[in-house]
Amino acid sequence: MDQSSWPALLYSLVGTPAPILAILGAVNWIALLLAIMTPLLILFARHEVRLRRLRQIQDFYENFEKKGANQKGIATNPSFEFVRSKYTADLRLDEPLKGAKPLDERERLEMLVRAAEQRQVYFGYRLALSTIGFMVLAYFGFHFLGNALACGLQSGTCPLPVGVAPTKADQLPVIAALTFAGTYIASVRTMLSRLAVFDLSSNTFLRLTGESIASVVVTTLLFAALSDPFAVVGGAVTGGGNTNSIPLVWLVLAPLLGLIPQSSTKFLLVKLQEQIRWIKTSDDRFSQLTKITSPEVIDGVDYETRFRLEECGIYDVQNLATYNPILLHIETPYGIYQCIDWIAQAQLCHIVGLERFLLLRELNVRTIFDLERAIDSIHAPREFDDIYASVLMAPTERLRMAADVSKSSFLIVEAGTAKKVPVDEFCKWARERISTSPSLLSTSAEHLMCWITDDLHVRRLRRLWSDIATSLEPGSNYFDDSKRNPQNTPLKGVNQNLANRADSMANTKSGHRPTPRANGSKPVVTGAESDQSSKSS
Incomplete structure (x- = not known):
């Protein structure tokens, strides 16, 4: 044998390579590549997401920082602190030297960005180790799925002997492989959704692995027990008269049961509900009243934006109303002012209800703060x-x-007697109760506004609103020629005197008797008084 050749060199080092080559030949390299690359790409994307959003947090701080002595700034805002801690809780920072000057917020953010760039993470290897179970499951899942596709989705191993039909034991790997296909798609979706909100942890991979195994096992058992659950529908649905082939309904049902987490166990419980009487049922009388309010009712949220918000766990108006606006800005492509406006609208809609929210919007009240100011x-x-x-x-x-x-029915008391009244009469009675005097009406309206705007998420948004408004300087509240500009106060008085003089001259020429202005300045005359004066003369 030519010892100078590479095969000869390998033969001299490891002896006969036949066992090793047999093992390597039995490996499904495509399945192995997919099983390994899926979690590795997710972990790599997690690092990129953290780094990018930390830089966004740094830019946000630079833009809205209050400069000056004895000013707390945006860094002490709880909303900002929660966002910062979410992306830096597991970063390992170098301890500053003893006696060194304490780091301010800008320096601290720069240090956090450098730590993220260098992947200085506490126990980062634990997240990688938690993916091993998912890799093993994905490898065997893709391996059996490839075999099932090669056999025409009728048997887990092929070719079968001529004239031998596949048995149910041969069909079980096909059902398991199809269920895995559904669980894999659901798992990738879950990973990406958790990645979008930076909520990917070891528990995520362990839970996905456990749910995938449970879905595969339960679905396979369901097929073994109920191989033709919809036989009464007809052969067109169940696969025809060939009893040896997998029913068509199971070719669709298996991936669907895997696609929806825990759906296979819920499907089993529904089938057994008639025999298991101790399962607590739900009171669905008010299902029509308790429907969720879609975020699409918010001005500026369209169909595509709604699904983008769902990646952050925002499925209805209540979720949006209680969401952290800085976090929504960092984790989505939308600007901070847009996020604040959406959340302020959602808070008004959530508190007063959809019907009143739409009415108030037509009356130029769009957000919770518009109503508070009004x-x-x-x-x-x-x-x-x-x-x-x-x-x-x-x-x-x-x-x-x-x-x-x-x-x-509502109960009201009139003349010492309680009586039942319908909804419209009760609202009319309640409105009259607070309108007996103007002072009582104002007190009642302000009290109603007080408890409406006292929720913690409203107070948080108000604090952020005030911090950003302060950082924009007082001049952003009005134009240079505005009457509210303190610099225009002398000019405002001159213009008022000129207007009063013009009114006085006009009244003198017309012969009308002037009446005092509402602001106490020189009098003017109204049309009604002019008519009355003419009648008297």
């Missing part, structure tokens, strides 16, 4: 309390449906 501001006229209290206490269709479904 009622609670020191500059708000008292008449606005009457206007918006009427909207907030108006009867809605959902309130009427709740009373009808529950067979309930």
Whole structure:
């Protein structure tokens, strides 16, 4: 043998390579590549997501930092602190030297970014180790799925002897492989959704592995026990008259049961519910009243944006109302002002209900802070309390449906006697109760506004709103020529005197008797008084 050749060199080192080559030949390299690359790509993407969002947090701090002495700034805002800690909790920082100057927020963020770039993570290997179970499951799943596809989805091993039909034992690997295909798609979706909100942990991989195994086992057992569950529907659905082939319904049902987590066990419980009487059932009388409100009712959220928000776990208006606006800005491509506006709208919709929210929006009240300013501001006229209290206490269709479904009635007391009244009469009675005097109406409206805006997520948004508004400087609240600009106060007085003089001259020429202005300046005359004066003369 030519000892200079590479095969000869390998033969001299390891002896006969036949056993090793047999083992390597039995490995399904395509399945192995897919099994290993899936979690590795997810872990690599996790590092990139952290690094990119840490830089976004750094930019956010630079843009909205309050400069000056004795100013807390955005760094002390709880919303900002929660976002920062989410992406830096597991980063390992070098301990500063003793006696060194404490790091400010800017320096700390720079150190965190450097630690992320160098992958300085506490116990990072644990996350990698937790993926081993998923890799093993994925390898065998892809291996059996490839065999099932090669055999025409009728047997787990082929070719079968001529004239021998596949048995149910031969069909079980096919059902298991199809179920794995569904669980794999569901697992990848879950990983990507967790990656979008940076919630990927060891528990994620372990849970996905356990749920996938459970789905495969339970679905396979269901096929073994109920190989033709819909036989009464007809042969066109179940696969025809060939009893040796897998029914068509199972070729669809197996991946579906794997695609929806825990659906196979729930399907089994539904089938056994008639025999198991101790399972607690749900009261679905109010299902029509308890439907979730889609985020699409928010101005600016369309069909595509709704699904983008679902990646962050926002499925309805309540989720959006309680979400951290800085976190939503960091984890989505939407700007901070857009996120704040959406959350402020969602808070108003969540608190007052969809019907009243749409009515208030047509009355130029879009957000929870618009309603607060309309009622609670020191500059708000008292008449606005009457206007918006009427909207907030108006009867809605959902309130009427709740009373009808529950067979309930409201009780009111008149002349010392209690009586049952329908919804519309109760709302009318309640509105009249707080309108006996203007002061009582204002007090009631402000009290209603007080408990509406006292939720923690509303207070958090108000704090962030104030911090950002402060960072934008006072001049952003008005234009240079605005009457609210303090620099225009002298000019405002001159213009007011000129207007009063012009009114006085016009009244003198027309012969009308002037009346005092509302602001106490020179009098003007109204049309009604002019007519009355003419009648008297």
